[in-house]
């Protein structure tokens with residue numbers, strides 16, 4: 255068949271296809287615009303400084319536990335980041351979600367990628383957005399490699415983003431401001447790994463001076479006589495990735511208003527895996543709950559190997575009601591799908 259005759263015979267089909275293609279493109283654009291419009295109208299979208307409109311639905315789940323607002327995402331081996339926006343602190347950085355980029359103090363527990371991958375991006379984004387004074391508290395042994403990492407990124411990007419790593423270890427408090435300190439403590443996990451407790455510090459007049467006037471107290475202070483007791487209120491303690499250990503005996507851990515503990519493994523078949531990787535297993539929880547006095551215990555770092563619903567059912571089997579009432583599962587929210595977990599370090 256000659257080519258011209260083919261085109262004539264196929265013309266209605268070709269024309270129809272072209273019109274349909276234009277229609278699809280046009281309607282797709284409208285659909286996308288409509289979605290962005292709806293997201294913006296619902297407060298999810300955000301107009302950036304560049305004038306672009308982008309959908310910025312958060313990956314993090316938000317919960318208020320006790321009186322502490324927590325935004326977080328945590329799955330073993332995949333990502334862990336827990337943001338305390340009202341305390342200006344985050345535990346680990348995960349893949350640096352925007353909520354974490356906006357807090358000034360990142361407490362990096364250890365070097366496993368699921369906890370630390372976003373640290374370079376954190377500093378880069380803060381630089382990009384013009385936010386100053388960000389810092390990351392890390393174990394002394396990790397300072398140098400992380401500084402090297404920033405330099406390598408500098409070679410890749412063409413400039414080095416400003417960064418600040420502060421080396422800490424157990425017994426070395428970091429002062430956020432006069433009324434708040436971050437206290438690192440050692441936990442049990444491969445490599446240098448730290449937990450952190452956020453402690454509110456108040457000064458309270460010693461009872462023996464309760465009846466003195468303001469002027470009399472000022473006079474005593476001038477003579478360098480200590481008139482106040484230091485009162486420490488542990489608000490939130492983060493036990494990082496860890497097997498059970500003596501760190502649970504610290505008052506600033508076990509008495510925290512909110513205690514974040516990992517519970518990586520649930521199934522009995524995963525007990526050996528938990529012991530080998532120095533993680534906490536469901537079987538450890540009766541002992542753990544007996545050792546801590548926190549009114550609010552938040553479980554994070556669960557494996558995808560066991561679903562949340564199943565994990566909660568198993569918890570109910572091993573813990574009494576009084577302990578269950580203290581427990582919140584961070585990632586307890588409607589989920590769309592459960593994928594199998596990779597074999598990387600957790």
Ligand SMILES: [Zn+2]
Nearest residue numbers: 331368495600
């Ligand atoms: Zn982990």
Ligand SMILES: [Zn+2]
Nearest residue numbers: 366443495600
């Ligand atoms: Zn780890």
